Amino acid sequence: MKRKVTAVFDIGRTNKKFFLFDSGFQEVYREYIRFDEITDEDGYPTENLKALENWAIEVFDRILDSREYEIETLNFSCYGASLVHIDENGKAITPLYNYMKPFKDEIFKSFYDSYGPEDELSRITGSPKLGMLNTGLHLYWLKYAKPEVFNRIKYSLHLPQYLSYLFTGIPVSEYTSIGCHTMLWDYEKEDYHLWVYREGIHEKLPPITSSRETIPINYKGKVIRMGTGIHDSSSALLPYIHSISKPFLLVSTGTWSISINPFSTGMLTLEDIKNDSLFNMRIDGSPVKVSRLFLGNEYKLQVKALSNHFNVSDDCHKKVKFNQDTFFEINNDFVAMFKWSSIASGDMPEETKIPYDKFEHAYHQLMLELIQLQQKSIRSAMGDVKIKELYVDGGFSDNEVYVQLLSQHFGNMKLNTTDSSLGSALGAAIVVSDVISLAPQFLKKNYTLKEHSPFILK
Incomplete structure (x- = not known):
């Protein structure tokens, strides 16, 4: 009789891990891999997104066919401050930009001239000025530095939600990714900050779903509860x-x-x-x-x-x-x-x-x-x-x-x-x-x- 398990992809900057847990949350299986970084169009090192996608699907499909385990639920834990931008066909249209990629001063100046002062904006959004580590600023940068790319974006997904989308085909946003020093969220209003609406950024962000939410998906003939992903x-x-x-x-x-x-x-x-x-x-x-x-x-x-x-x-x-x-x-x-x-x-x-x-x-x-x-x-x-x-x-x-x-x-x-x-x-x-x-x-x-x-x- 197969052992019923929950599967988790735990994606760090260095190690990409896959775990199986039993009903008592005991680890029963793991494997991991590392990928060499590639570079974006500016020559800056970044995650090999395609290699990550291929590995995740290969591992999951292989374990799904295992005689030992029956996967009932799948979820994703990933590092934050990273966005995948998809077009209307669901395809990623940019590299997975490295959150350490340098941020030009003129973008900062433009943003804070429009929506500052800096300290007050940081206080309300709970987000220090961190450049690409602020995924809201990442989107602001794309809008003005690469407008042709920004206009092609149907949805921008944080990495945990993109991996979920890879298996479900359903784009969602989720609180823990939205609220982690993104500069997107107004903690006083409990909603996206006014600047997000004024810039039309909210149109690129899919509906917010609870981290507890699972979606029953018929995946290759097997119904599996798929999680929305969570910030690590x-x-x-x-x-x-x-x-x-x-x-x-x-x-x-x-x-x-x-x-x-x-x-x-x-x-x-x-x-x-x-x-x-x-x-x-x-x-x-x-x-x-x-x-x-x-x-x-x-x-x-x-x-x-x-x-x-x-x-x-x-x-x-x-x-x-x-x-x-x-x-x-x-x-x-x-x-x-x-x-x-x-x-x-x-x-x-x-x-x-x-x-x-x-x-x-x-x-x-x-x-x-x-x-x-x-x-x-x-x-x-x-x-x-x-x-x-x-x-x-x-x-x-x-x-x-x-x-x-x-x-x-x-x-x-x-x-x-x-x-x-x-x-x-x-x-x-x-x-x-x-x-x-x-x-x-x-x-x-x-x-x-x-x-x-x-x-x-x-």
Whole structure:
């Protein structure tokens, strides 16, 4: 007898993954692939959309014919800030433009001259000025830089919804993709911003459908419930929301450290915008306050510089264990020593000066300074919400020095680390299920949940 499963395509910038989950959300199958990037018409690197399409269809068709699994539901979790533009025949008419593609100053000027001021527009839309990362500005750019292309667009679909369209033939928009720093959504009106209507952008956006919505599709003779797709950051939050009853904050670490507060209320302030806070959106359209910090990128740059300074191997930092005596020695006479390369901070010196003769001491100093930035970012996301639990996942969750120093800063809170390699894929499976809540032990069982306590100060 075939095993009934939910299938999920989890599409990241680097790895493209396909998962099968059973009714208890246990992974029963996975495969992944990587594609070399191609270039757009300007020579800028971008996703090979055709290769992604071909792989997705090949994998799904192959597993659909499996003797072992019966796919009942299919959903999609994808990175955000990426649009696929289709014509009236449903064909993509542009490359999948890279969200890091440079944005010309004259486009910014034209937009803000018409619809600014910048800070107020960012506050209302929950979207800092990010160029192509603002998919609304992406569409504005297309309208004025490539009008012949813009006029051919029937619909512009965020990547999760385009992959759904690939299997269903039904174009839709969806809250989590619309609400993630796109500059499209007015969080006060709970509707597209006025500029979207004035520019006719709304005509290129298909009707909004709930992330929970599934469409029964007869696909090659088999009726399968097809999901609308979901933005990966919002998807990764769902297992936490469904299994934790008390207000919490999730710190998702990697190149960016993203502090996510799903319990925030009210609008962002201008001070929030200055602190690099923004809104993501939950599946019901409500805002999620998020604070960003370029922590992983800065860490990589500084560790490389330290390794060169002390003439040690590039992976020496991975072997450093937290040392209380070293911490106390540094903390008692603390002076900031690092000039950041990719983070703006008013407290940093004009140049980096390392007085230590041991790599381990300099590394502890670096982590102490980075944690000071991290705790400010976390407190910015918390706002005035009373939160007693912190969850840390991603690359820094297994960094002992990071975790110990963070627990010290938030000694009155419960700090947990998790290993959520399935995070966004699992969320995509959960959102199209009938499950309202998960067992309290779900994270402990599936996410290698670990609780951490602050060390005792001398």
